[in-house]
Amino acid sequence: MLAVFRKSFRDSRRTVWWLSVGFGLYLLLIMGFYPTIKSQAAEWQELIDSYPESILAMFYGGEVAEFDITEAGIYIQTQFGGYSVLILGAIVIVQAFNAFTNAERDHSLDMMLSLPVSRRAYLFGRVLNTALGMALVLGAWLITFLVSMLLWPEFDVSVGRLALSIVSAFLFLMVVAGYSYLLAVIVPSSRHFAGPIAYLLLIGSFLIYGFSAMVDALKPLQPFLINHYFNMGEVIRGGVQFGDWTVMISVAIILLALAGWLVDRKEFGV
Amino acid sequence: MVQEREAVIQTQNLTHRYGKVTAIENVNLAVYRGEIFGFLGPNGAGKTTTIRTLLDFIRPSAGSATIFGLDTVRDSVTIRRRIGYLPTELTLLDNWTGIQYLRWLEQVRGAQDGYLAEAQRLAERLEFDLSRSLKGLSTGMKRKMGLIVALAHKPELLILDEPTTGLDPLMQQVFHELMHEVRAEGRTVFLSSHNLPEVEAICDRVGIIRDGHLEAVESVTNLTRAAFRWLTFTFDGASPQDEFRALLGVHDVTAEGSRVRMRLSGEASLDAVIKLAARYTVTDIEIEHPTLEEIFLAYYGRKER
Incomplete structure (x- = not known):
């Protein structure tokens, strides 16, 4: 498993590096606006209040009544965290499908599985690569947040809670990894449906969860949507949401365990 | 003889279906230690499916296979530790150099004394520079690297799918030498190839697969002797062409000047042919055994009819 991980990590380290640099710079740009927004709180609140509640609900994902964009947690969730995890989620999906569907198509899986490496070791080596890659990118987020705190003292949050909110993002991505690797294993090779x-x-959950804040008929769906369990802002404001973490950890473990069970039964494409 | 040796690969009614399509059916095959076995068949006959089943990329729909006496499904990782494989479609990790790739493989396979030295020796034989990037290699260069990867850990069994595709004639010769060395060391080679002169040159036995069924397994010598032979008489004066045609098992009789050439199939009596010719004045006789290619084509031609 470690050998597979080493190879995968070597292959993806440039992606991880540039994602870290890119997100770091982007986050600095976002945080650079924060002092201005904070100093013009009244004007911003007036502007925000003029927006339809549905738009606020869509981008925050929490209770709209609490919406105060100058509050650090809400600012991070709405301006960065909420959609940045979608971008990283898309990378996770690409990695999962590179591991199986694409590797079958370009025949690199033939070489890999002709080595003394079990299918399960291959799967979990790739999952480990995804997990470490995402952890490194999220680590770059944390470092950038810390730099932002030094540059702009107006951004004053608990470092511990900031770190925990990033752990939340990691767990969100591991759920995405869980169902992506599972789909990559389940869906027959050489088909394009799984991606x-x-x-x-990923996107559907984000959109439906956003709509569910405005459409009562969609509210019962909320517990089944991954976005229901992820909100960086709420962790920064209120600390760890243990219930949310429990759900995300459990779902990720179940999905990956299922993928590990099914990969031993998979027909690899010719 | 060969049949008394230990079977390295053994299949029992090995069958694989892709949905409703049967790729191979009831394949019973034994490949013995220390032999070079050629696996022949046209495209789509089931060669690659058989190889992929042996390597546990796909699972048997029915039947089973063992390698080194171990089950190919249950013990696949243990088996793969002891084999070297070269696929038809070779994809290398092209962001590495050859030596980086081999170092990584050394770790995957578990540290082995002399692994890199052996890889270097093979690279010199195959004229491949291990310090170069694997990116953008030509088909032939990729094939060389693939052979180094398959051979460097000195596996007990080599499974090679179209091993010389893209290699120039000089390198094909080096490949033949390497295969002879492997056999001399008591190791086993299972190779599929469309290059029949090559199979004839290096293989001890061949298996012919057609439409997923193993049609024949025979030593190259027996196959080339038993199938048919060409017989050419040179006569001084008249020749009995029509009488030859009337004999059982005599086909394709052609005359060119004083030379009469004919193909004798298995049921022909050589004695009857010679006695008929002896009634005339024979100045020369030539007997040619067919090449494996001729046998292969005749085999499939006969089956298609």
Whole structure:
């Protein structure tokens, strides 16, 4: 497993590096606006209040009544965290499908599985690569947040809670990894359905969860949507949401265990 | 003889279906230690499916296979530790150099004394520079690297799918030498190839697969002797062409000047042919055994009819 991980990590380290640099710079840009927003709180609140509640609900994902964009947690969630995890989620999906569907198509899986490496070791070596890659990018987020705190003292939050909110983002990504690797294993090789299904789950969950704040009929769906359990702002404001973490950890473990069970039964493409 | 040796690969009614399509059916095959076995068949006959089943990329729909006496499904990792594989479609990790790739493989396979030295020796034989990037290699260069990867850990069994595709004639010769060395060390080679002169040159036995069924397994010598032979008489004066045609098992009789050439199939009596010719004045006789290619084509031609 470690050998597979080493190879995968070597292959993806440039992606991880540039994602870290890119997100770091982007986050600095976002945080650079924070002092201005904080100093013009009244004007911003007036502007925000003029927006339809549905738009606020869509981008925050929490109770709209609490919406105060100058509050650090809400600012991070709405301006960065909420959609940045979607971008990283898309990378996770690509990695999962590179591991199986694409590797079958370009025949690199043949070489890998002709080595003394079990299918399960291959799967979990790749999952480990995804997990470490994402952890490094999220680590870059944390470092950038810390730099932002030094540059702009107006951004004054608990470092511990900031770190925990990033752990939340990591768990969110591990759930995405869980269903992406599972789909990559389940869906027959050389078909193109699995990728779009995974993207649909990722983006669909975000959109439906957003709509569910405005459409009562969609509210019962909320517990089944991954976004229900992830909100960096709430962790920064209120500390760890243990219930949310429990759900995300459990779902990720179950999905990956299922993938590990099914990969031993998979027909690899010719 | 060969049949008394230990079977390295053994299949029992090995069958694989892709949905409703049967790729191979009831394949019963034994490959013995220390032999070079050629696996022949046209495209789509089931060669690659058989190889992929042996390597546990796909699972048997029915039947089973063992390698070194171990089950190919249950013990696949243990088996793969002891084999070297070269696939038809070779994809290398192209962001590495050859030596980086081999170092990584050394770790995957578990540290082995002399692994890199052996890889270097093979690279010199195959004229491949291990310090170069694996990116953008030509088909032939990729094939060389693939052979180094398959051979460097000195596996007990080599499974090679179209090993010489893209290699120039000089390198094909080096490959033949390497295979002879492997056999001399008591190791086993299972190779599929469309290059029949090559199979004839290096293989001890061949298996012919057609439409997923193993049609024949025979030593190259027996196959080339038993199938048919060409017989050419040179006569001084008249020749009995029509009488030859009337004999059982005599086909394709052609005459060119004083030379009469004919193909004798298995049921022909050589004695009857010679006695008929002896009634005339024979100045020369030539007997040619067919090449494996001729046998292969005749085999499939006969089956298609």
